Amino acid sequence: METTLIKPEDTWLLWAFLAGWAAVSIYLEQKYKWASKVTGAIIALAGALILSNLNIIPTDAPAYDAVWTYVIPLAIPLLLYQANLKRVWNESGRLLILFLISSVGTVIGAYLAFFALSSFIPELSKITAVMTGSYIGGSVNLAALSAKFDVSEGMLSSTIVADNLMMALYFFVLIAIPAIGFFRRNFPAPHIDRVEQSAGDEDGTLAASYWQRKEISLKDIALSAGSAFVIVAVSFKIAEIFGSIIPDEGAGWQLLGGLLGDKYLMLTTVTVAAVTLMPKFFDSLNGAQEIGTYLIYIFFVVIGVPASLPLLIQNAPLLLIFVFLMVLANMVVTFGVGKLFKFSLEEMIVASNANIGGPTTAAAMAIAKGWKDLIVPVMLVGTMGYIIGNYIxxxxxxxxxxF
Known part of the structure; x- marks a missing residue:
């Protein structure tokens, strides 16, 4: 029986830690360049991991369950409010094609990695599903799919650690690629050429440059939060109804029930339908992206809580190989097909980044590199990953x- 300084029933203290450490992680990421390179997600996870292994906070508590039950479902629609299918295609059609090609690389890597390591890693079919969604759309999909497939907390924590380490390494690779002679000689790089011809450097971290202060009103907050609650409630109720009326006999019925009765897939579908049908309303809301991202940071803190160090040492090395194979396949397919169809080097970099890390990391990289013409398109294309990642x-x- 574990004995911790903060007890599982100390709900307010635990929420103070969850919300407070998420805020600290975001602050550090935007304030210091070292933290921006490490990423706020890793800082959030690492803080919780350290405190739980020092027996300061418990590894299981009702407060953590509330994050899974309420915080994650609310974050998903808030982060999908830019996922207008018509606008994604009209403004970003070329980049969207490359993004989808890059997604195929993720799926190929998922199957290759699974069959290579399925004998060595427990729950790998579930982890493969989670990481496929994550490496097509980012942490939103990871949150939804890990809840759907009910991955054990210990294995999920180990996977998150391996995933964040791999993402950090891969982002460094992507950042370094424009400076490597081989890529500059063999791939067109018009955005890099344009930046090199212009003068001026921006101060601050890439996170701070992306999450700049914007005008926001009480009405924005009220409509963003209120609509998110309504969408979650309607989506979960629809999924519950379908789940109760669709027969559980036969592979076809089970597949249909699994799709229509899945509350996270229904949540994604209802949100995207609403955003596409009512674009003016959702475009007018400032702050939804910020609120949703903050909620996801709370999720990152919770993910680090049950991370047992012995389990990490036992499983993370193999999981690191697993995610490496997925990322390698994504990169090979993205750059190989991109070269074949004459996409620019910058388009390949942000498309692969949007798959592996999600739209915010890809947009932040475009901002940091000064590729201004790619910022909005990759943000829109990346939100497409939120949509298709859960399904794939x-x-x-x-x-x-x-298997």
Missing amino acids: GTIVGNTLGG
């Missing part, structure tokens, strides 16, 4: 479940 991850998980 679900399909991958269901097909691998029998």
Whole structure:
């Protein structure tokens, strides 16, 4: 029986830590360049990991359950409010094609990595589903799919640690690519050429440059939060109704029930439909992206809580190989097909980044590099990953479940 300084029933103290450490992680990421390179997600996770292994906070508590039950479902629609399908295609059609090609690389890597390591890593079919969604859309998909496939907390924590380490290493690679002679000689780089011809450097971290202060009103907050609550409630109720009326007999019915009765897939579908049908309303809301991202940072803190160091040492090295294979396949397909169809080097970099890290990291990299013409397109294209990642991850998980 674990004995910790803060007890599981100390709900307000635990919420103070969850919300407070998420805020500290964001502050550090935007204030200091070292923290921006490490990323706020890793800082959030690491702080919780350290405190739980020092027996300061418990590894299981009702406050953590509330994050899974309420915080994650609310974060998903808030982060999807820019996912207008018509606008994604009209403004970013060329980059969207490359992003989808890059997603194929993720799926290829998922199957290759699974069959290479399935004998060595427990729960790998579930983890493969989660990481497929994550490496097509980012942490939003990871949150939804890990809840859907019910990955054990210890294995999920180990996977998150391996994933964040891999993402950090891969982002350094992507950042370094424009400076490598091989890529500059063999790939067109018009955005880099334009930046090199212009003068001036921006101060601050890439996170601070992306999350700049914007005008926001009480009405924005009220409509963003209120609509998110309504969308979650309606989506979960629809999924519950479908789940109760669709028969559980036969593979076809089970597949249909799994899709229509899945509350996270229904949440994604209802949100995207609403945003596409009512673009003016959702475009007018300032702050939804910020609120949703802050909620996801609370999720990162919770993910670090049950991370047992012995389990990390036991599983993370193999999981690191697993995610490395997925990322390598994504990179090979993205740059190989991108070269074949004459995409620019910058387009390949941000498309792969949007797959592996999500739209915010890709947009932040475009901002940091000064590729201003790619910032909005990659943000829009990356939100497409939020949409398709849950579906593709679900399909991958269901097909691998029998192995």
